Structures are given as C-alpha cells and as structure tokens.
C-alpha cells in the first residue's frame with residue numbers, strides 16, 4: 001500500500017507504516033501465527049466502515065444506517081458457514097481472545113472450572129493463565145504435553161478430568177506441531193459432563209481446507225482467529241450449533257464488546273471468499289508440505305524437533321540436544337539479524353525459563369503465501385542451521401543475510417504495481 005495521504009498529514013507515522021511494509025517485504029515472516037493478508041483484505045479493512053456503529057446483529061441493530069453493515073456481516077457469516085460447515089457463526093469477536101471470552105461468558109459462571117493445556121506446553125493466555133482474565137475469573141487446572149514423546153497425553157488428560165471435574169475442557173493450541181484428536185477430547189469432556197471448546201486459532205485455514213481434522217460438529221464450541229492460516233485479516237470468530245446461538249451472540253454483544261469492528265468484518269468477508277476458492281486448498285496443503293520439508297531438513301542438520309516432526313504449519317525445535325549452550329533467545333536474536341523473524345518458545349520439559357527458553361518455533365503460512373515451495377524452505381532450514389550454529393560469527397551472518405535477501409527478491413511480496421502477489 002502507499003501511504004502518501006498519511007505522509008501529508010503525519011510524516012512520522014508514514015515513516016513507521018512504510019518501515020513496517022518494507023520490513024515485511026525484506027524479511028521472512030516465520031512466526032507461526034502470522035501471515036500476509038491480500039490486497040483485497042487490506043483494502044476492505046481500511047474502508048469507511050471504520051466509521052460505522054452497528055451494535056447488534058444484521059436486521060436487529062441499535063442504530064440507523066446499517067443496511068450496508070448488514071450486507072457485509074451477512075456475507076462474512078454465510079461464507080464462514082460454508083468454509084467450516086458450522087450451523088451458527090458469530091464473526092464479531094475483535095480477536096481470538098475475545099472469541100474465547102464470548103464462549104466462557106456464555107457458558108460459565110465466575111468460579112467455574114476450566115481444564116486446559118499449560119501455556120508453557122503450547123497453550124494460550126486466554127485458556128486460564130493467571131495474568132489473563134480467565135485465570136482471575138475461573139478455577140483452572142492444566143494438562144501437559146508428554147515430555148518424552150512431544151504428544152498430548154490423552155490418558156493423563158482423562159485422569160485429570162476425572163479428578164478435577166471441569167465445566168469446560170479446552171483443546172487447540174499455539175505451539176503444537178501435531179494433529180489434535182478433537183474426537184478424543186470430546187469423549188473425555190462427555191465422560192465428565194463438561195463442555196468442549198476447540199480453539200483452532202492457529203489452524204483455521206488448515207481446517208477450512210480439510211488438511212487438518214475439523215472439530216466443527218464434534219466440539220460444542222469452536223473459536224478461531226481470522227488472521228493466521230486463514231489469512232482473512234485481524235479478528236476472531238465463534239462457531240457452534242444452533243442451540244447455543246443466542247447465548248453466544250448475547251455473550252459477544254452486549255456481554256464482552258460494544259460496536260463490532262465492521263471494517264474488520266469486511267476483511268473477514270473477502271478473506272473468506274478467497275479461502276473458498278480451490279487455490280486455497282492447494283495453499284493450505286503447501287503450508288503443511290513446506291513445514292514438513294523445513295522440519296526434515298532441520299533434522300538432517302542435527303536439530304531435535306518436539307514430537308520428531310510435524311503434521312501442521314509449524315515446527316518446534318528443542319535446541320538442548322544439538323546446541324545445549326544456545327538458548328531460544330540467542331537463536332531468535334541471531335536469526336532476526338539476518339532477516340529470519342521467528343520466536344523463541346518454551347518446550348515440553350523446559351529447563352530454562354519462559355523469557356529465555358530452550359526452543360524456537362517456526363511456521364510456514366506467511367512464506368507459503370509468498371510462493372515458497374519445499375525446496376525454498378529447505379534453503380531456509382540451511383540458513384537457520386548456519387546461523388544457530390554460529391550465532392556470533394559476523395561473516396556467517398553476512399552471508400546468511402545475503403541469502404535471505406535473494407529469497408525475498410525471488411519470492412517477492414509485491415508485484416510491480418505495489419499490489420500483493422497472488423498466491424498460486
């Protein structure tokens with residue numbers, strides 16, 4: 001996008017916006033939760049709908065002048081229902097966290113019990129962390145990843161569910177490289193008479209494209225974010241059966257939010273339309289193929305992967321075996337210097353701390369949007385190896401940086417006219 005108008009009003013802000021645009025073009029976004037929204041999504045998100053108040057739902061608004069807001073929200077809902085096959089969809093949550101809040105508010109009372117995965121094992125703040133409203137409002141017990149295998153220990157989850165007697169069990173994670181057995185978690189939830197919330201924030205796109213098992217129609221509630229693998233711009237979404245529709249809608253508005261971000265809902269609508277095209281299935285499959293290729297090549301270089309591989313869009317590298325003296329923080333910083341942007345991450349059985357953990361998490365959704373294939377991802381793995389193996393060697397880093405520049409140029413984010421390259 002061009003920021004000429006902003007520049008006329010506010011050069012300092014234009015510098016920051018252009019700086020961010022150029023940073024995205026000249027670096028490799030490997031933070032597993034990030035992606036590059038299309039030109040159409042960006043345009044819709046910056047529309048005049050940012051001016052409009054539309055409290056309520058289509059056909060039942062608290063303000064006048066909502067006819068186009070209604071059209072936009074109905075398009076987003078219809079397409080989401082088609083993409084995920086849900087009976088009821090609420091597209092108003094401002095974010096994935098707000099989507100989860102909607103479910104908790106609808107189904108739980110303060111003091112009720114949540115059973116969820118530990119943040120340090122790949123869970124999310126909004127699943128009951130003490131620093132989050134969930135940790136302050138509800139009683140929380142947490143399950144873990146088996147540190148030996150790197151997989152969810154479903155049997156341990158069963159015993160914990162029996163012991164704790166939760167009101168809701170949360171599945172769906174931020175740093176789990178394997179397919180989640182939603183049916184298995186559903187059986188556990190039913191056995192203790194708890195609701196099951198499947199939070200597919202990271203894998204919305206993989207589920208929509210059918211490359212990951214869907215929890216829709218299995219779990220009672222499915223929440224997601226719209227800016228990760230589904231690539232529909234920033235926001236959240238809730239899906240459920242018709243029987244919970246009114247409770248969920250009332251919990252989102254007026255329960256948790258005021259006026260919906262109609263411009264973001266417009267972004268969701270057009271992003272969902274893009275995801276309904278056959279090309280999106282190829283994209284999602286390529287995301288997974290790329291993550292497998294990246295992981296395999298990292299393993300060839302001697303790195304250990306949590307669970308020894310991936311079924312999804314991300315790999316979690318445990319540096320302790322191959323590089324015991326290199327923390328995730330050191331690796332993250334050295335890689336950022338050469339233009340590979342990913343994040344340090346805790347690993348199951350963490351022996352350092354959340355601020356200086358032993359792992360790094362790397363995802364392929366954004367690279368795949370730029371057109372990366374398996375071979376290009378193997379090149380990225382080679383660069384990651386060189387840098388993590390020599391985090392203080394300036395010559396190695398200079399060479400790595402030049403290779404990243406070449407890849408950014410080969411898989412350019414923008415066409416000559418400045419628009420974002422279409423995915424294939």
Ligand SMILES: *Cc1c(COP(=O)(O)O)cnc(C)c1O
Pocket residue numbers: 033095096097098123124126172173174199201202225235236
């Ligand atoms: C990313 C994520 C969310 C949503 O986060 P927001 O930043 O609030 O949109 C929710 N749950 C999980 C598991 C996530 O990874």
